[in-house]
Amino acid sequence: MIPEQLLTDLQNAELLPAAQAAAIREDERTRPFSLHYELRAGLYLGITLLTGGLGVLLYQHLSEIGHGVIIGSMVLLMAASFGYAARHRQPFTWGQTRPVSFVPDYILLLGCLLFLALETYLQVQYNFFGSRYGLVTILPAALFLALAYSFDHRGVLAMSLTALASWVGVSIAPLSAFTENSFLSSRLGGAAVLLGLLLAGVGFYSDFADRKRHFAFTYISLGANLALLAATVSLFDFYLSSFLPNAVLVLLILALSAGLVWYARLRHSYLFLLMGAVYGYITVTYLFFHLLDFNDGEAAIMLGLFYFMGSAVAVILFFVNAKKFLRLA
């Protein structure tokens, strides 16, 4: 209905010959309806349900089914998944591969999740890795990293980074700040900041050196978010002594935010601009209220409210002109 009106207007404006308009009408009518994203979501949901259900089943029926049967069947399933994915693997390049179908991608993901379930089971049941807990997490991290690069899979890369973060002892998942209240004690804050900086650095490297450039987003978004979140949390943590002086933290956050804004400017990426602006704003606000003397009572509150109004207007103006700002690069 919309295209009809638009096509008529284009024809009247003599921007479109009648034959071409007819071709467009025909295409609008016969164009197939894409179920691409629905099917991908279905595959992903199926994989998570399957591995989640299997994981629970393992613990609940340990005594009823033989261990050998469970381990054997899961190893078989995992091998089949990896085998299927390997059969459909595209040759390695530092660029982005163009696979024919997206199903092998998800089968690879299934294999990786099965590996995790199996490894956890072996450790819990047989104490397979003994007390070398580090090995339990670094092993999947290393394996998934290798798989991510050889199969060109961003999801497996994200899983590898998650495992790496859990080796360090922190959670990297984007929403963990809301789900785990005590996710960063100050003891781990330093490690989290370091890991975050490292990941962001790898992301910048992979972009600028053109080594899997499309991985840069995953690296930078997870890494920068982890570092900034950890630094911000320990900035506001009044109870635990911080691993770094607050002044250093403030400088670190501001520098990293500026780095994100600079990168956003380079790559025209609004997400990183938003991240840099929000973390930077939180830190500047912290500084402002830290320096503000509340002994003045009402005047200080007034000043604080003025700060919110003024700073909000300033940031809005920055955003509105962001397009100009981003294109300048």
Next chain:
Amino acid sequence: MSLKAYNPAWAYQEAMQQAAARWHRRGLLTAEQHQAIRARYPLEFYRPGLFLRIGLFLFTCIGVAGAAGFLALILSDVVSSSFLKVLAFLCAAGSLAVLEMSIRGSRIYHAGADNALLYCCLGWVTVLFTGVVYDVIPVASRHYESLGNPYLQLALGPLFVVFLVATIRYADRLVAAATYLLLLLLVVNAALQVPYGQALLPFVLMLVAVGAYWLVRQLHKRPDYLYYRSCLTLLEVLVLLTFYAAGNYYVVREANAMLSGAFTSTQIPLAPVFYALTAGIPLYYIVTGLRRPSRIWLLTGLLTAVCSVATLRYYRSLLPPEIAAVLAGVVLLAVAAWAARYLRPERHGLTSLPDDEQPPHFNLESLVVAQTAVVPQAPQPGFEFGGGQFGGGGAESTY
């Protein structure tokens, strides 16, 4: 003064550029023609990408909150009685004025900042109306917190009118959704005033949904349809959801218990009818979505199908959850993998290849994987695995 706050030509320019870009991607337009169309119908408004819109929305809210706090500080010295109402009125009027001026001045069009201002304004109006009605009605009725409170109409009616006018003027989809919800609340409230109203409520709501659907289809035929396109899309989803929810066994049974003030729900009359509706409506939506084809119907159908399964499992647990999860996972995986292969390149007007209607601009998937993948956690210091079967990494049980 025009009824529409934004220039209706902006909606047209946006639709034209979207369509031209799509045709160009599909190779139906040459690059020169695409350029000519872009030059002939330039975008004269300001709307940044999604993340900047989120940023604009957030910081506008911060600014409005700061201004409201400032105003409250001044008012608290001047006005003592009805402080909140005066504040609400001033804030609503202020937000509205800034909104109108920024649309005129900066030509923003659903750019985050104007959405935030509109929501703030309507939020303050809601506070104002609720405050006024609260003072007017008899004291005994003030704390009768039920949908059946007859005085609720006094607040809902004017609010509905205000939201309707705001929808017509600003064509904001969330405001349109709120207007529709207000209408539903009004209908529920009216139905509860009459005898047998509660028993007939599901059917009344289904009738309202059918009527609203007819109205949405009629509005699609209007010449200014493009201006309200996003509103009508969301309304269509809500109408489909209302129709389903009004017939869903869980909703009917639990709402019935809640309205009757019972602590446990009991079997409802005409239960077989609601069983059939719960099972049948999602299937009908999905089939219609695939045949028409319409993504709205399809996705709503899938969502309601999940709700129907949840309803079934709530009253009759057929299988233990973990076995159900494994089976559902296998079935889902098999069906999706088969369909991906079967629909390549296309069959029956359906395809599993990506559509070039919308270019993917954000790599969401890797973040979702990072969010849901469970990696064994390193144990806390001082915690040993020991002998227990359930030690350590049993984190998979979150599903």
